[in-house]
Amino acid sequence: MTAPVPNTVAWFQIGSDQPEQVKTFYNGLFGWSFLSDPNFNGNYDLVTYPGNPVPQGGVARMHDSEANHAIFYVLVTDVAATVATAETLGAKIQVPVTTTPNGLIFAELRDTSGNHFGVFTPATS
Structure with a gap:
C-alpha cells in the first residue's frame, strides 16, 4: 500500500448512535472489518478493508441520532496553517485544532456551502 500524500482524502469517519448496527451494515455491504481503537476508551472503532490491514476510517459512537454523521478528512502537512487559509477562504471552524x-x-x-469536513496530520511514530 502506498502512503497517502498531502492534500488528499485519507480518512473518513462515520458517527452513529447505533454503532454495532452500522458496523454490521458496512461489513455486509463492503466486507469492512472493525477493531476498537485503544486511544478512545471503546468509543471509536477503526475500519479496515479486505486486502488492506491498515485502517482507513473509523466509526465513532454518538450519544443520539442528532449527532450521526459521515465526514471525510484530508491529510495536510500543517493543520493550523490549513485552518487559517480555509478561514480566509470563507470556511467556518467546527472543531478547532486539537491534538490527541x-x-x-x-x-x-x-466549507462555503456548509459541508462538514476535516483536516489532519497523523501522529509521528
Whole structure:
C-alpha cells in the first residue's frame, strides 16, 4: 500500500448512535472489518478493508441520532496553517485544532456551502 500524500482524502469517519448496527451494515455491504481503537476508551472503532490491514476510517459512537454523521478528512502537512487559509477562504471552524494524546492533530470545518469536513496530520511514530 502506498502512503497517502498531502492534500488528499485519507480518512473518513462515520458517527452513529447505533454503532454495532452500522458496523454490521458496512461489513455486509463492503466486507469492512472493525477493531476498537485503544486511544478512545471503546468509543471509536477503526475500519479496515479486505486486502488492506491498515485502517482507513473509523466509526465513532454518538450519544443520539442528532449527532450521526459521515465526514471525510484530508491529510495536510500543517493543520493550523490549513485552518487559517480555509478561514480566509470563507470556511467556518467546527472543531478547532486539537491534538490527541497519541499526537494526532486535527480540525473540522464547514466549507462555503456548509459541508462538514476535516483536516489532519497523523501522529509521528
